[in-house]
Amino acid sequence: MHGPALVNWLLALLTATAGAYCLTRLRHASCGTAAGGARPAHPPLSRESDAAEALMGLGMAAMAVTGATVPAAVWAFLFGLPTALFLLAALHAPAGRAHRLHHAVGALAMTYTALAMSAAPGGHHHAAALGAPLLTGTLLLYFGGYSLWAGSRLLRTPAGTLVLGTTGLPRACRLTMGIGMFAMLLTL
Template sequence: MVTWLLAGLAAGAAGLCLLRLRSPDCRGAHRRGEAAEAAMAAGTAGMAVLPGVVWGWVFTMLAGWLLLGAVGERSGLAHRLHHGVGSLAMAYMALAMAPGHGHLHAGAPMGLPAVTGGLLLYFGGYTLWAGSRLLAEPGTAAHTTATAHAAMWGRAGGGTLQACRAAMGIAMFAMLLTL
């Protein structure tokens, strides 16, 4: 049940990111960030339902693309590095949870405790940061005007972007707890 809830949460976040990509304000580094958010969320949903070594390779390639793209980039560097860390964490989890790879005995996923602990601290802190920004977002509670609705999907992101980031941080944290 929890696996399907996690997959649904991640798939919903991917859908919202894909909708935001359609916005006319979504250009340049912002567009690459949204595409990375959508790829991470879709991969999280897929990996939650069908774990395997293949996901490790997919996320390793995504991490390489993100981290190499961060070299020399000034706009959105922290966000790109965050996605690179997230992709490497997903690759790590995919390899640790894959059947026949990283299992100490049947049904017991095994990762390296120091790496898992470091990633738990990182994503726990990130989730708290993203959640605090969501709560601090002016007017995040019910907006009904057309202007507020347009701003929610525009470049600034409004509460929807922060909610997606918090949801993905929670999903990463939950998946890391299984190791």
């Protein structure tokens, strides 16, 4: 990413932690329970969400650290395939449609960011290098709005506490990833 190395590493640490937590939730969900021991309301959608959020968190961390050193084709495949799968799933299954569309937008934003990194001279992010400032602005508005919405939901946790296994921690991870994506898009 283009920016101070400390910011890149802090973003990587934050998103890697969120991604690792989602992997933990995915592992616990395969045992039939969520990380807090409660059964999720929609088990397949919950597992799908945990997998997507783990991919996004760990992918953002890797992209923040490695930048343009990884070929764009690798990033495009890694995030382009989930984009297509989430779009197809949203078209064919009405349950969780908005949730799947959100994950499709996230994977699309990651693909776009990776392609912008590789298209920029010297591997730096610049919207003009890709020629899509409108897309960058639209994604910034989406993830900025999503982060505000996720943050407001986080404030409504029971008793305002964030205890491992409650609904607060997964919401905090979603907020982290929304802010992380917003920060990555700001560097374009």
